[in-house]
Amino acid sequence: MTQHANADQMLLKMPSLRAVKCFVAAARHQSFTRAAETLCVTQAAISRQIRELEEHLGTPLFERTGRSVKLTPAGSIFFDAAQLSFINLAQAATRIRKDYGSNARRTLTLCCTPAFSALWMSRRLPSFFDGNPDIDLDLITTQNFLAMEPGIYPDVFITKIARVRDGYVTRPLFHDRIYPVCTPGYLETHPEAGSLEGIRDGTLLNLSPYGRSQIAEHVDWSVWLAIHHLDIEDRPGTGSHYFNVNDYSLLIQMVLNNQGVALGWDHLVAPLIEEGRLLRPVEQEMVLEETRHYLAYREDKEDDDALIRFRDWFLAQEGI
Structure with a gap:
């Protein structure tokens, strides 16, 4: 019962919300005229509401100089608190309209x-x-x-x-199918990429495991080539670059820019192959039969x- 009594007393001590609304508008624009235009009321109404608020608080909230106004120290304190409260109220109202209103969106x-x-x-x-x-x-x-x-x-x-x-x-989805990809233009200028040995010895764009420790398996060029009986350590010591990055989107963008060959995860690159922007320079692939992607809801x-x-x-x- 005491809490209800205290809450009621707090409400009784609250200034008029209409007056606070007028104050916030005037403080934002530093002008009673602009505040009146914003709230679609007269300037006299703004002045009256702010005067009542100042009487309620017992101190001036604005310094009035000609047609301009500036917040007093007390006004600045009240403005910070009032503006935050109105933002919270507006956000709550938006959420309620969105989730519970007659035209609610999910x-x-x-x-x-x-x-x-x-x-x-x-x-x-x-x-x-x-x-x-x-x-x-x-x-x-x-x-x-x-x-x-x-x-x-x-x-x-x-x-x-x-x-x-x-x-x-959890709903199980697909297995990973992984194969090399490059652009038609890259293959034209680097025909050696049409063989596994040529891919191994050429410019390789590699997905690094950094930040992916939670994934049980990580397939990079060394793993993929080993599955196809090639050792990445047999690459020439000089010449083509071996570029590592843990951002797969960047990796694919580099492939699209004709900068090398990367491993393509079928569910991610198949549309680019269908459009002709990428191709598979060799037919070999790797399928991870023991793992899947999942949809969990x-x-x-x-x-x-x-x-x-x-x-x-x-x-x-x-x-x-």
């Missing part, structure tokens, strides 16, 4: 790797938005699904981890309409 939070977002998601999301105009998506990218920032609780994970978190339903939202629509759309996509 928002799903997705989490995947930067490469998957850049090379897979970005191509296909327009079709999802076209078919689901009432659903918004928040996309979070990470290389480390097991050590995300506190408070991040995605609705959907797309990952290579079979059990990314408790409380999620929150168990407590298994019957949520927005999540169901995204899940069904995702599973219907080519390459999944």
Whole structure:
């Protein structure tokens, strides 16, 4: 009972919200005239509300010099607090209108790797938005699904981890198919890249394992070539570069810029091959039969309409 009494007393001591609103507008514009225009009221109404607020607080909030006004020290203190409160109220109102209003839109939070977002998601999301105009998506990218920032609780994970978190339903997806890729122009100027030995001895763009320690297997050029009975240590000691980077999107961009040969993960590069921007200089590939990608979604939202629509759309996509 005491808490309710204290809360009521606090409300009774609160100044008029209308007056505070007029004050915030005047403080932002440093002008009663501009404040009146912003709030679609008269300048006299702004002056009256601010005068009442100053009487309530017992101190001037503005220094009035001709037609301009400037906050007093007390006004600056009150403005900081009032502006923050209005921002919080506006954000809460926006969330409520968005989630509970008559025209509420749904928002799903997705989490995947930067490469998957850049090379897979970005191509296909327009079709999802076209078919689901009432659903918004928040996309979070990470290389480390097991050590995300506190408070991040995605609705959907797309990952290579079979059990990314408790409380999620997991659907197995595809195995990785990995093969060399380069541009037609690069192969034309480097015909030796049409053989495994020529690829090994040429400019190799390599995905490094840095930041990928959570992934059980890591396939780089040394592993891929070894599977095909070639030792990367047999490369010439001088000549072509061996470039390492842990950003796969950058790696593919370098390939597209005719800078070398990289390993292509089929689900990421197949559209570029279909468009003719990339090609497979050799037919050999590597399939990781023991591992898969997974779609994981929150168990407590298994019957949520927005999540169901995204899940069904995702599973219907080519390459999944």
